[in-house]
Amino acid sequence: MAGITGDRLRYPVLASRRRFSGRVFDVVTDTVGMPDGGDAERDQVRHVGAVGVVALDAAGRVVLVRQYRHPVRQTLWELPAGLLDVPGEQPLPAAQRELAEEADLTAARWDLLLDLHTSPGYCDEVIRIYLARDLSPAPATGHVATGEEAELTVARVDLDEAIAMTLRGEITNAAAVAGLLAAGHASRQGWVGLRPVAVPWPTLQPDVSGPTEPG
16 A cells, blocks of 8 residues: 555646635645656545544434435435534534534543545545444533524434444435444444544645645
C-alpha cells in the first residue's frame, strides 16, 4: 500500500477550480497528474464532515431516528447524526449535541466505533461514528427542530434486529448500516479493541497551495 503521502505523489493535483460553494459542501474540478505522465479532470464534492452515534441502552437496544431525506424522496431509518457545521466545534461535542437534540439523551461512556468515507468516488466526506453507552435523559437543550427534523421520530430497536433490518434492506443509510454492523461485531468481541475518542480526525489536507480558483 502506497499510503497517503505516496498516493499524493503519484496523483498530484496540478490545478483546482471551484464550481459551486455552499454551506455544507463545495463542488470542485481538480486536474490530476497520472502515473503515466498524463493528466485528467476529476469532479469532486468537498464536504464539511459529519458525526453519528450508535447509542446502546442497558437492554441492548440501539436508538434509531426516522427522517425524510429529499434527494432520495424517502423517510429513512438512521442514527442520530449531524454535520460538523458549527464553527470551532469538535467532533465528540458535536456527537453529544446531536444525541441530545435528536434523541433527548446523554451518555456517560463514549468510544470511537469507526470512520467512514461515505462515497469516495466523488466526495471527500468523512463521518465519524461513536458508540455511546450508559444512557440517560438529557437536560433540555432549548433546541427547536425545523424543516424535516420537525417530523423526526425516535425508536429503540434490539441491536440484532437492527442489523437484520439492514440485511432486509429496511435500513439503507450508509452510516447507519456501517455503524450497526460495526457495533454488532464489537459486541461479539466484548467491546475489546475500540479506539479512544481522542484519536485525531482523519482530515484531508489540501493538495495544492493557495486558494482554489473559481470555475
